Amino acid sequence: MSETKPYVIAIDGPGGSGKGSLALRLAKILGFHLLDSGAIYRLAALKALKSGTNIKQEIDVLEALQDFNIHFESGEELTIPFLDGEDVAAQIRLESTGDAASVIAQYSGVRACLLERQRQCFQPPGLVADGRDMGTVVFPDALIKFFLYASVEIRAQRRYNQLISMGISANIAQLQADISERDERDRNRSESPLVPATDALVVDSSLLDLDQVTELMMSHIHEVTE
Ligand code: C5P
Numbered sequence: 001m002s003e004t005k006p007y008v009i010a011i012d013g014p015g016g017s018g019k020g021s022l023a024l025r026l027a028k029i030l031g032f033h034l035l036d037s038g039a040i041y042r043l044a045a046l047k048a049l050k051s052g053t054n055i056k057q058e059i060d061v062l063e064a065l066q067d068f069n070i071h072f073e074s075g076e077e078l079t080i081p082f083l084d085g086e087d088v089a090a091q092i093r094l095e096s097t098g099d100a101a102s103v104i105a106q107y108s109g110v111r112a113c114l115l116e117r118q119r120q121c122f123q124p125p126g127l128v129a130d131g132r133d134m135g136t137v138v139f140p141d142a143l144i145k146f147f148l149y150a151s152v153e154i155r156a157q158r159r160y161n162q163l164i165s166m167g168i169s170a171n172i173a174q175l176q177a178d179i180s181e182r183d184e185r186d187r188n189r190s191e192s193p194l195v196p197a198t199d200a201l202v203v204d205s206s207l208l209d210l211d212q213v214t215e216l217m218m219s220h221i222h223e224v225t226e
Helices: 019-030 037-050 058-067 095-104 108-119 134-138 152-165 172-188 210-225
Strands: 007-012 033-036 070-074 079-083 126-131 144-149 201-204
Touching: 007 019, 007 134, 019 033, 019 126, 019 144, 019 210, 033 037, 037 058, 037 070, 037 079, 037 095, 037 108, 037 126, 058 108, 095 172, 108 134, 126 134, 134 144, 144 210, 152 172, 201 210
Parallel strands: 007 126, 007 144, 033 126, 144 201
Antiparallel strands: 070 079
């Protein structure tokens, strides 16, 4: 099959599995749009935190999200997220924001509120969508689905390197504990749990570098689209 119609590549998996970097690479290679759905959940969490919301109460979070103004601008390397007109690139990457994101991501009302915003990102020539439920819920008809994972130890090390390179201090043992706790929450929630779609290609990236995983993914994309 030679695929010329716009299509979605869904990349799901836990944090630190490499899906963010890989999604960016694939989007660049293919000239596709990129959806970092985790950033949307982080922006929603930041909105709630900034407005002093008790994030343990879904109804309060939904109230805070009634006025949720976000947009993204292209930076030199990455896309810059804005919340209510403020550049919050560094704030959304804080562990505290990630933790809050995983708490509010459990709420069905929050997920429903963010669903359309994510689907609107599917525009020609195509989309690489990175998240937890891209292939299962947001884009169940995606032409190509990947599920990436890696061991907790390796993911903690990757997150550590990422934070240090951004000038944010970090502690490996704490990161491992946080990652395990977040995995647990993401996998066991009743709404859109983190599970591979039945038609996803599951890739263990623990022992592979970015170039190797990119190659593997691109060869799968070519197989499906050519
Ligand atoms: O991928 P990232 O670490 O930026 O995502 C932050 C949190 O947002 C995740 O731990 C997860 O709980 C939530 N999330 C989600 N569904 C997505 C993307 C992120 O529940 N599609």
